Amino acid sequence: MFRIGIDVGGTNTDAVVLSDAQDVLAENAIVAWEKSPTTANVTEGIAKALGAVIEKSEISIKDIAYVSIGTTHFVNAVIEANPTKLAKVAVIRLAGPYTKRCPPFIDFPPSLRDTIEGHVAVIDGGLQIDGKEIVPIKDEHVFEQCRIIKEKGLSHVVLVGVFSPLAGPGEQEEYVRDLIEKYFEGSKMEVVCSKDVGHVGLLERENAAILNAAILSFARETIRSYAAVLKKLSLSCPLYLTQLDGTLVNSRAAASVPIRTFSNGPTNSMRGASYLAKLDGRTRGKSIIVVDVGGTTTDVGVLLPSGFPRKAAAFTEVGGVRTSFSMPDIYSIGLGGGSYVFFDANGSATVGPSSVGLEIITSAKVFGGQVLTATDLAVVAGLKDTESIGDKSLVLNNITSKEVTAGMDAIRRSLETAIDRMKTDSGDAIVLLVGGGSVIVPPTLEGVQEIVRPPYFNVANAVGAAIARVSGTVDRIEIPGNRSFDEIIEACKAEAIQNAVNAGANCENTSIAEVAVIQLPYVANHASRVIVKAVGDLDLGALKVDPSEEQNSDLESATITDVQAKNMVKPVAAPTQSKTNAVDINTYTPSVSSDGIWTLSETDIEWIAEGCAILGCGGGGATYSAFLMARQAIRAGHKIRVVDIEYLLQNSRDAWILPCGFMGSPSVSSERIPSGVEIPTAGRNLVKFLGIEKISALISDEIGGKNGLEPMLLATETDFNLPIVDADLMGRAYPRLDQILPCIAKEKGLFPVVAADGIGNCMVVPTAENNAIVEDILRAACTVLGSSVGLSISPLQAHELVEHSIPGSTSQAWRIGRAVALCRRESTLSSVSEAITRLQDGKLLFVGKVCLHEVRGGFTHGRITVAPLLQEEMEGSNKADDQQPNAISGRMIIPFQNENLQAEIEHEDGSRKVVCCVPDLITVIDAQNGSAIGTQDYRYGLRVIVIGLACDPRWASPAGLKLGGPVAFGLDTKYEPIGVYKQPKSVVAEFRAS
CATH class of the missing domain: 2.40.390 (CV3147-like)
Incomplete structure (x- = not known):
């Protein structure tokens, strides 16, 4: 049996035929390969490469086990915000009173939002962190949304339930999906459950599900065109696509969750490099650096001992939209075989980032062109594998030996810096070198122990697509109860292996590749996120013979010509920049009235959020959702006002100021986004309890993290209609509620204090033995109320702020955020520490x-x-x-x-x-x-x-040091x-x- 792998790159579409014989060495397993230019019609390029490689291999098409394709087709449609490829989507959240201030599409780029947004609604439903319902789902609410969706003529629906990854089969999202399908019985509706697409983190999971739903029709159409290619070539083997984690998914599953195939090119290259260098899964505990040099860019990644790429951060942007998918950790530089080479007056060289790209065979000097490229330097320098490239004599008369040395030094420096950036220690690394442009790499690099350029290095990406394995994953929140974590992990391992086998893996060689247990902070029931991944080789013996009968039963009707016109890339308008990106940082002036009221703009909020995160000292909770909600309030015409302590003293020294914020687990607030009634409920009940007739302003209990922003959301006329004081009670973030300045002074403290959730539960602590006990009491209550509550603590009078607050901390956050923004704009991030330490x-x-x-x-x-x-x-x-x-x-x-x-x-x-x-x-x-x-x-x-x-x-006082x-x-x-x-x-x- 033979496997065919295809990878569609920006420059070339590569295809390889691999023998599946177990006793064949990697370099001998390549039966044939083909590299052809990527066409505007991606399907046409795939058909050309596939046909050519089958002809070269001279194998019987009956002996082809499967074809696997890695493509950028779907992600490009999102990046283009192409309305001809993206459908309008209706989003229904199951959240009860929560999340309404942070609606779906809130962080989409304007052009993409205009293309995709069809309808949004927040209805009853959702789960707490312990798996209990926030409020029950009401069928009539679902049917009301169905009626609206029908009126709007929408056919793509996304369901997003708070903590839906905790739900069992048939619960929450799946229950509502069944109701929708019952309502639209006989109509073709695409209903996507977010739990099938992403993981914990409501906004990111929702965004991924929205993109997935929007691309569904185009994905099915595209996969039909791929199936049509196989049919035209009389292939009866199954069709697979590669996913971003380096594993395979059959065409039917890919047509259901196409977003998982986004950005799989770097993964294919790294997996192919590992296989060709005989390191697949056998790196002996050592990570390997993979350098993939193309015609325009070089991608540098890390191959883990498992044989899979190291992941990037937990959140990744796709087309400007933040999602929960963890992409491969790749560092890219503008260096490739077609990179331009320039020399200054001193003889120093610059190579890249501009490139001749596909035109290298006509533009490079070695091929008779007029442009000096990195490939020309490599040929003249006599690097390995360049002997057969072009005509060396065409370059020799136009360049000196000093210039060649300077140019190669520039290439060497760029590669050494990129490789060092990806290392996790300062020792010498082993580098796997692949890609058609890798011939420009010098034989030795500083900080590199060995450079391994495996056979067939120029088609490693297609090899990676061909050898991709099958995975099964378990990713959910587990609450131990009476079970030990060992019992939970073993059960999850068995389930992951079974999931891989169900997806087509051979049970004999399926094993666990990844185990991670992440305990959620500040959650008393020890709830933890458990991630287990199993991988195995595709079980060829179990493959179906005819794709039209099984895997591609709904994909066989199309022909290549049916979809060519639709698959052509059509020009669309570039995404609109946000207002904050358009601001001239050096000349921007915040709006402060003559009487001392600072009305915040979108720019101000963005800078304050950045500064609050830095002042959080690693804690305080992520500011992202709070920033989005504050920006949304401003865009809706609401005003957020900031005043300083002097303003309050001038009006009334005895004015009451209400400290407020949130207590609980950041993991909960990233999923059960506050409803907006928590702090108002707590504040109004506290004021009522104390008999205070009027509150003049709000103040954050801590400036660090999300609590530096949350009170600002409630200062608008829709809630308290009060200004925020340019101050806080910590000057940073601390883990305990009693670590605030008022608690340093014996006469001041936390109590009385009120805590409230978003569904009507509220408690008052009127007095306590000491402030530390108040922290313990509220922490226990917080757990009962879903591990996140709004708080209002003992109010302060304006004159007390002088002693018990940090004046100017909001201004400090604004200035820090502005300094970071300026460093980004001027590309001087290396000086960000200097910019911040000038402020404090x-x-x-x-x-x-x-x-x-x-x-x-x-x-x-x-x-x-x-x-x-x-x-x-x-x-x-x-x-x-x-x-x-x-x-x-x-x-x-x-x-x-x-x-x-x-x-x-x-x-x-x-x-x-x-x-x-x-x-x-x-x-x-x-x-x-x-x-x-x-x-x-x-x-x-x-x-x-x-x-x-x-x-x-x-x-720094004795009392302060004792407390903090x-x-x-x-x-x-x-x-x-x-x-x-x-x-x-x-x-x-x-x-x-x-």
Whole structure:
């Protein structure tokens, strides 16, 4: 039997025929291969490559076991926002009172939203973190939405239930799906359940399900065209598509969840490289760097010991939409075989990022053209496998030996930097080199132990498609109850293996490839996300012979000509930029009235969200959904106003200010997005309990993380219609509710305090023995109420804010966010630490890569170890040794308890030195984009910048250190201030109108 793999790239469509004989070595398994230009009509290019490779192989078509295709066809339709390929979608959320402030499509780019959005609704339903119903589903609500959907003429529906991954078979989304299908019986309706598409994280899962539903019709049409290609060539074998995780899915399943086939090209290349180098699944515990050099770009990724690529961050953007799919961790640079080569007056060379691309065979000098390319340099330098490329003499007379050396040095530097970025340690790496443009790579690279260019390196991507395995996955939240975690894991392993076998894997060689247990923070029932993945070879003996009878029963009617016109890429308008992207950061002025009221814009909210995340010190909860909701409120015409303490004192020193925020697990708030009634319910009940007639303003209990934004959502006229004070009670984020400035003073505290959820439950703690007990009481109540509640704590009067709050913290968040935005705009992210420490006294502590991530008790406790970057990796101000003494010779260890607690340097001799600790702020920033990284998002290989910032001096007092210093977290560390605290500069004072 033979396998055929096809990979559609931006430049070429590659096809290979592989023998399935078990005793054949990898290099001998390639029976034939073909590389042909990718056509505007992708199907036409596939037909050409497939026909050519079958003819070359001279095999009988009856001996072909299957054809597998890796394609960018579907993801391109999304990126183009092409209305001829994307359907209008109706979205029904099952959420009860929750999530309404953050509606579906809220973060879609305008052009894509206009193309896809058909109808949205939030109705009763959804689950709590413990699996109990938020509110029961009402059939009449479902049928009412069906009536509206019918009136609008929509045929694609997405169902999204809060915590639907917790639901059992036939529950929640599936129950509503059955109701919809019953209502539309006899009509063709496409109903997508989000639990079948994504995982925990409501917005990201919903977005993935929406994109999947929108592309469904086009995907089926496209897969029909692929089946038509096989039919035209008289092939009776099954058709498979490769998924982004490097596994196969049959054509029927791919037509149901096409989004899983997005961006599979890099995965195919890496899997093919592993197979050709005889490393597939046998890397002996060592990760391998794969470098795939094409005509225009070079992709660098990491192949894990399992033989599968290392994953990128938990969330990935597809066409500007954030989804829950974890794509391969790929770093791309503008270097390829067709890259232009330029020389300056000093003889230094620049190679790329512009490229001649497909025109290399007519444009490169070695082929008689007029453009000096990277391939020309490689031919003149006499690199391996370049002897048969073009005519060397056509280049020799137009370039000097010094220029060749300079050009090759430029290529070498680009590759060395890219490879080092993907390493997780500073040791020499093994590099697998593949791709048609890989002939330009020098034979040795700094930091590389060995370069392996396997046979058939130029079609490794098609080989990866051909050898793709079959997977089965279990990804859900488990609540242990009376079971041990070992029992849960073993049951999930068995289920994953069975899922793989059901998908077509051979049960004899299916094994577990990945196990991860992530305990959700601040959840008392020990709920944990369990991810188990099993993989195995496709069971060829069980394959169906005729695709028209089984796998492709609904795909066989089309012919190639039926779909060619529809598959052609049609020009569409480019996505509209957001208002914030269009702002001139250097000249932007916030709107502050003459009486000192700052009315926030979309730009202000975006910068404040960025700054709050950085001030969160790794905790406080992700700001993403809160930012989206605040932006949505502004777009709806609502006003969010900020005033400083001076404004309040001038009006009334005795005015009552209400502190508020959320308590609970960030994992819950990312799924059960607040309804908006939690804090108002708590606040109004507290005011009623105390007999206070009027509240004059709201204040955040902590500026760090999402709580720095949440009260702003409630300050509009639809809720409290009150301004927010430019201050908070922490100046950062802390894990415990009692770690606020009022609790340092004996006469002030948390109680009375009120907690409320979104469905009418509310409790008052009028008094308690001490503030610490209030934290414990509310933590227990929070668990009962779904592990997320809105809080209002003991109000303060305006004059008390001077002593018990951090003035200007909202302004500080705004300025930090603005500084990050400016660094991004000017491409100076290497100087982001300098920009932030100009705003608040502090130091750049370390620049490096996360090489170890350990957790205890879920994400709430653990530590990361950061290895230093090589000197040549450092850029800009990060090169300054005096800013991070001894960092180059050691590693940084950062323990955390939801927030980062301290940063210490571990030297090569084993000695350690603490360079920063609580209550000073320690923030870890992504060196690639300048955004803060939450402790829940720490992972191997992240390139990070670690910054320490000075805390308010009240935290450095004896009482402050007892409450929020090292001793409060069980650290045997003497606190040494990292700097002298600078009072944040008020935005109101600076920009107040005359």
